[in-house]
Each structure stands twice: as C-alpha cells, then as structure tokens.
Amino acid sequence: VDADNVEEFWGLMAPGLDRALYKTALELTWSLEDGYDAVKSGSLFGFYQPESGYSGLYSISHTPKAKLLYWFWSGKHPDNNTPLDDAEVVEYLNTAAKVFECKYIQAEGRPGFKVWANAQGFIPDSHNWLREVTI
Numbered sequence: 001v002d003a004d005n006v007e008e009f010w011g012l013m014a015p016g017l018d019r020a021l022y023k024t025a026l027e028l029t030w031s032l033e034d035g036y037d038a039v040k041s042g043s044l045f046g047f048y049q050p051e052s053g054y055s056g057l058y059s060i061s062h063t064p065k066a067k068l069l070y071w072f073w074s075g076k077h078p079d080n081n082t083p084l085d086d087a088e089v090v091e092y093l094n095t096a097a098k099v100f101e102c103k104y105i106q107a108e109g110r111p112g113f114k115v116w117a118n119a120q121g122f123i124p125d126s127h128n129w130l131r132e133v134t135i
Contacts, residue, residue: 001039003041003042009046009048010036015053016075016077017073021073026072035073038059045060047093052077054075054084055074055077056075058073066103068103069093069106071106
C-alpha cells in the first residue's frame with residue numbers, strides 16, 4: 001500500500017492499526033490520521049492481508065552503512081478470526097526490503113510480538129525505553 005492506492009485500502013487497514021495503536025506508547029507519537037497522511041505523502045508504506053485482516057506500516061531508514069526497512073506498526077482486524085499467514089508477511093517484507101535496497105529489516109512490537117518475531121528469524125537487538133520530556 002502506497003500513496004497511489006492508500007485510499008482504496010485504508011478503510012480495511014484502519015481497524016487493525018487502530019487496535020495496535022493503543023497497546024503500546026505508539027499512540028503518544030502517532031494517530032491513525034498521521035499514518036494515513038504519511039502513507040499518502042510517501043514517507044510510510046503499508047501491507048494488508050485481506051484473508052486475515054492483518055495490516056502494517058513501515059518506513060525506510062537510511063543510515064551511514066545501510067538502509068533498513070523499519071516495520072513498527074501492525075495489527076489484526078479485531079473481528080477477523082482467520083489466522084495470519086506468517087509466510088506471506090515475511091515474503092512481503094523481504095520483497096519490499098529488496099525493492100528499497102535495504103540490508104536489514106528492523107521490527108518493533110509489544111512483548112508478545114517476540115514469539116512471532118523469533119519464529120520468523122528475527123533476533124532480539126535492544127530494548128526501547130520511553131520517558132517524556134517536559135518542554
């Protein structure tokens with residue numbers, strides 16, 4: 001999902017993304033509208049799996065040594081009981097990483113995401129801590 005077709009898919013993606021938004025501190029820095037606007041502007045890209053209702057958003061990060069596909073916001077439609085097709089998600093991420101010439105895929109998720117991530121070949125890299133700064 002990109003700027004050209006986000007309008008077609010956003011209504012299908014929003015329930016899963018909304019569900020994920022409030023399970024972590026993601027809601028402190030993003031809203032659904034922000035996600036839509038970022039896809040529409042080309043700074044984020046999306047994935048949608050119609051059978052399971054699973055959606056996700058990612059960006060491409062540039063570092064001095066490599067590009068990274070940063071998969072940071074994903075969730076499943078709350079009313080869809082069809083299991084996630086893990087292989088399709090991983091194949092999509094791998095293909096997208098190659099298209100964007102990314103050397104790594106970095107995935108962020110809540111603690112329960114660890115089981116899925118490990119099963120798909122991701123290795124733990126670090127922990128993130130968040131502290132609000134009073135301005």
